[in-house]
Amino acid sequence: MVRGGEAGMLHRVEGIVIRCMDYGENNKIVTLLTKTGGKAGVLIRGAKKVKSRHSSLAQPFTYGEFQFFRSTGLGTLNHGEIIASHHGLRMQLDLSAYASYAAELTDRALQEEEASSFLFEQLLACYTALQEGKDPAIVLHLYEMRILDLAGYAPQLEQCLHCGNVMGSFKLSPGSGGVLCSRCEGRDPYGIPLGEGVHKLLRLFKGMDMRRLGAITVKESTKAELKRCMRALMDAQLGLQLKSRNFLDQLDKLV
Incomplete structure (x- = not known):
């Protein structure tokens, strides 16, 4: 906060646009x-006027510095500068769909006043990775794991939830939030068999910072298994109905 006045306090923040909506004839929120x-x-x-100097600041996925007045509730933009437009994410339908999913997931999973500079850095790294051409499905599954972790639902993947066994084969129990060994798997009839490759990937994702994601190549069959596991975990632990995820599924069917 910089100074006060009749219009409220002037705030100066770095921010990423995770949602935008039309408001009135020419404005956006x-x-x-x-x-x-x-x-x-x-x-x-x-912002909806073609020649508006602020229209680009109202674009989805834009990372910029925003100055706005706010006393309570909604702020009103005073000035802004773009740091990274992420223009490439809006130009390709598939990348736009993945970026929209990350934005909606962030918006829905985060409470209004919940501050996390770590989550901000993770979303920024997610968009950077997408724009750099890294496998979008892998990027998003890693981001989903960060969201689960930050929401307090990181799965137990190192040992059996029930007996602590660390050897042998495992099944993922989405509802319990972790893995069950072959001796205990009967406790969850809906458990998902875990191939060694997917189990290793899930463990890797659990501790990985988005900013450290290098070039990673995953077989299509492993990716399909990974998607099934992450979907089940997200549904069981967060239970969010996301429009952007439905659109991603429609897109997958076209490929």
Whole structure:
């Protein structure tokens, strides 16, 4: 916060646009994931006008510096500068779908005033990885794991949830939030058999910072298994109905 006035306090934040909606004839309201203060809603006047100097700041996935006045509730943009437009993510339908899913997941999983500079860095790294051409499915599954972790639902993958066994084959028990060994797998009739490759990937993802993701190549069969596991975990632990995920599924069917 910089100074006060009749319009409220002037805030200056770094933020990523995770949601935007039209407001009135010429304006837009954006939801920012800020670096230091959680989510913030900001009204950008005239953003729908072609010649508006602020229209680019109202684009999805834009990373910028935003200055806005706010007393309570919604802020009103005073000035802004783009740091990274992530233009490439809006130009390709598949990348746009993946980036939208990451944005909606972040928006829905994060409480209004919940601040996390780590989550901000993870989303930024997610968009950077997508734009650099890294496998979008792998990028998103890693980001999902970060969301589960930050929400307090990181799965137990190192040992059997029930007996602590670390040897042999395992099944994933999404509802219990972890793995069961062959002796205990009967405790969850809906358990998903885990291939060694997928189990290794899940363990790797659990501790990995998005910023450390290098070039990674995963077989299609392993990716399909990984998707099934991550979907089951997300549904059982967070239970969010996301429009963007439905669209991703439609897209997958076309490929």
